[in-house]
Amino acid sequence: MEINRRMATLIAGLGSAAMLAGAFGFQIIGGLSPCHLCLLQRWPHAAAVLIMVLALATNWRLWPWLGAIAALMTAGIGVFHAGVELGWWEYISSCTQGSIQGLSASDLLDPTKALPTAPRCDQIPWSFAGISMAGWNAIISFGLALVWLFAATRRD
Numbered sequence: 001m002e003i004n005r006r007m008a009t010l011i012a013g014l015g016s017a018a019m020l021a022g023a024f025g026f027q028i029i030g031g032l033s034p035c036h037l038c039l040l041q042r043w044p045h046a047a048a049v050l051i052m053v054l055a056l057a058t059n060w061r062l063w064p065w066l067g068a069i070a071a072l073m074t075a076g077i078g079v080f081h082a083g084v085e086l087g088w089w090e091y092i093s094s095c096t097q098g099s100i101q102g103l104s105a106s107d108l109l110d111p112t113k114a115l116p117t118a119p120r121c122d123q124i125p126w127s128f129a130g131i132s133m134a135g136w137n138a139i140i141s142f143g144l145a146l147v148w149l150f151a152a153t154r155r156d
Contacts, residue, residue, distance in 0.1 A: 005064065006056060008151035012067055013052020015144045016045040019074075019137065026133070032126060035119040037081040037091070041137050044074035048144070061152070068148035071141050078138030085124050085132050 048070040055063030084091045124132040
Protein backbone atom coordinates (compact mmCIF):
# COMPACT_ATOMS: atom_id res chain seq x y z
CA MET A 1 0.00 0.00 0.00
CA GLU A 2 1.42 3.33 -1.08
CA ILE A 3 1.05 6.22 1.33
CA ASN A 4 -0.36 9.24 -0.45
CA ARG A 5 -0.74 12.84 0.71
CA ARG A 6 -4.14 12.28 2.33
CA MET A 7 -2.94 9.23 4.26
CA ALA A 8 0.23 10.99 5.44
CA THR A 9 -1.85 14.01 6.48
CA LEU A 10 -4.18 11.74 8.43
CA ILE A 11 -1.25 9.97 10.14
CA ALA A 12 0.44 13.25 11.10
CA GLY A 13 -2.76 14.87 12.36
CA LEU A 14 -3.81 11.81 14.34
CA GLY A 15 -0.29 11.69 15.78
CA SER A 16 -0.81 15.17 17.20
CA ALA A 17 -4.25 14.15 18.46
CA ALA A 18 -2.63 11.20 20.23
CA MET A 19 -0.02 13.50 21.78
CA LEU A 20 -2.80 15.73 23.10
CA ALA A 21 -4.72 12.73 24.41
CA GLY A 22 -1.59 11.53 26.18
CA ALA A 23 -0.97 14.94 27.72
CA PHE A 24 -4.54 15.19 28.99
CA GLY A 25 -4.36 11.58 30.19
CA PHE A 26 -1.26 12.33 32.27
CA GLN A 27 -3.03 15.40 33.61
CA ILE A 28 -6.50 14.01 34.32
CA ILE A 29 -5.82 10.35 35.07
CA GLY A 30 -2.22 10.59 36.26
CA GLY A 31 -2.68 13.77 38.26
CA LEU A 32 0.37 15.49 36.73
CA SER A 33 -0.45 19.18 36.45
CA PRO A 34 1.18 20.84 33.44
CA CYS A 35 3.62 23.71 33.83
CA HIS A 36 3.55 26.78 31.59
CA LEU A 37 5.86 25.27 28.96
CA CYS A 38 3.85 22.03 28.95
CA LEU A 39 0.75 24.02 28.09
CA LEU A 40 2.58 25.90 25.34
CA GLN A 41 3.54 22.58 23.73
CA ARG A 42 -0.14 21.62 23.41
CA TRP A 43 -1.22 24.53 21.20
CA PRO A 44 0.73 23.58 18.06
CA HIS A 45 -0.59 20.02 18.37
CA ALA A 46 -4.14 21.40 18.51
CA ALA A 47 -3.35 23.53 15.45
CA ALA A 48 -2.02 20.45 13.64
CA VAL A 49 -5.26 18.57 14.31
CA LEU A 50 -7.25 21.49 12.90
CA ILE A 51 -4.89 21.67 9.93
CA MET A 52 -5.43 17.95 9.30
CA VAL A 53 -9.21 18.45 9.22
CA LEU A 54 -8.90 21.43 6.87
CA ALA A 55 -6.40 19.62 4.64
CA LEU A 56 -8.65 16.59 4.30
CA ALA A 57 -11.73 18.76 3.67
CA THR A 58 -10.21 21.15 1.13
CA ASN A 59 -7.18 19.31 -0.28
CA TRP A 60 -5.31 22.62 -0.43
CA ARG A 61 -1.62 21.89 -0.94
CA LEU A 62 -0.45 24.50 1.59
CA TRP A 63 -2.03 22.75 4.61
CA PRO A 64 0.64 20.05 5.02
CA TRP A 65 3.34 22.75 5.02
CA LEU A 66 1.48 24.52 7.82
CA GLY A 67 1.15 21.19 9.64
CA ALA A 68 4.92 20.75 9.41
CA ILE A 69 5.43 24.23 10.86
CA ALA A 70 3.07 23.42 13.75
CA ALA A 71 4.91 20.16 14.47
CA LEU A 72 8.28 21.92 14.34
CA MET A 73 6.98 24.61 16.70
CA THR A 74 5.97 22.12 19.38
CA ALA A 75 9.21 20.20 18.84
CA GLY A 76 11.17 23.40 19.36
CA ILE A 77 9.26 24.23 22.54
CA GLY A 78 9.90 20.64 23.68
CA VAL A 79 13.65 20.99 23.11
CA PHE A 80 13.66 24.29 24.99
CA HIS A 81 11.61 22.80 27.84
CA ALA A 82 13.88 19.77 28.08
CA GLY A 83 16.85 22.13 28.24
CA VAL A 84 15.21 24.03 31.10
CA GLU A 85 14.58 20.74 32.90
CA LEU A 86 18.19 19.68 32.46
CA GLY A 87 19.55 23.04 33.57
CA TRP A 88 21.13 23.85 30.20
CA TRP A 89 19.45 27.27 30.25
CA GLU A 90 17.07 29.19 32.43
CA TYR A 91 13.50 30.23 31.93
CA ILE A 92 11.49 32.80 33.84
CA SER A 93 11.51 32.06 37.55
CA SER A 94 7.74 32.33 37.72
CA CYS A 95 7.25 29.52 35.20
CA THR A 96 4.13 28.18 36.81
CA GLN A 97 0.69 27.24 35.66
CA GLY A 98 -1.12 26.95 38.98
CA SER A 99 -4.80 26.30 39.35
CA ILE A 100 -7.37 27.91 41.57
CA GLN A 101 -10.08 25.58 40.35
CA GLY A 102 -12.37 24.58 43.17
CA LEU A 103 -11.36 27.46 45.42
CA SER A 104 -13.89 30.08 46.46
CA ALA A 105 -13.21 33.81 46.56
CA SER A 106 -13.05 33.66 50.34
CA ASP A 107 -10.43 30.89 50.13
CA LEU A 108 -8.33 33.05 47.82
CA LEU A 109 -8.57 36.03 50.13
CA ASP A 110 -7.85 34.06 53.30
CA PRO A 111 -4.11 34.31 54.08
CA THR A 112 -4.29 31.23 56.32
CA LYS A 113 -5.44 28.96 53.48
CA ALA A 114 -2.79 26.95 51.70
CA LEU A 115 -3.07 27.48 47.96
CA PRO A 116 -2.00 24.75 45.57
CA THR A 117 1.62 24.88 44.53
CA ALA A 118 2.11 25.34 40.84
CA PRO A 119 4.29 22.95 38.86
CA ARG A 120 7.69 24.28 37.89
CA CYS A 121 9.10 24.13 34.38
CA ASP A 122 12.53 23.08 35.60
CA GLN A 123 11.39 19.89 37.32
CA ILE A 124 10.86 16.54 35.61
CA PRO A 125 7.64 14.98 36.91
CA TRP A 126 7.86 11.84 34.74
CA SER A 127 10.41 10.26 32.44
CA PHE A 128 10.83 7.10 30.42
CA ALA A 129 14.22 5.73 29.34
CA GLY A 130 15.82 8.81 30.88
CA ILE A 131 13.84 11.19 28.66
CA SER A 132 11.24 13.56 30.09
CA MET A 133 7.79 14.17 28.62
CA ALA A 134 9.13 17.38 27.08
CA GLY A 135 11.93 15.41 25.47
CA TRP A 136 9.55 12.77 24.15
CA ASN A 137 7.31 15.51 22.77
CA ALA A 138 10.30 16.95 20.90
CA ILE A 139 11.36 13.58 19.47
CA ILE A 140 7.87 12.52 18.39
CA SER A 141 7.02 15.97 17.05
CA PHE A 142 10.13 16.01 14.86
CA GLY A 143 8.91 12.67 13.48
CA LEU A 144 5.44 14.13 12.88
CA ALA A 145 7.05 17.07 11.09
CA LEU A 146 8.74 14.60 8.74
CA VAL A 147 5.38 12.97 8.01
CA TRP A 148 3.86 16.40 7.32
CA LEU A 149 6.77 17.19 4.98
CA PHE A 150 6.25 13.87 3.22
CA ALA A 151 2.58 14.81 2.75
CA ALA A 152 3.53 18.27 1.50
CA THR A 153 5.83 16.89 -1.19
CA ARG A 154 3.33 14.36 -2.61
CA ARG A 155 1.65 15.32 -5.87
CA ASP A 156 -1.51 13.27 -5.39
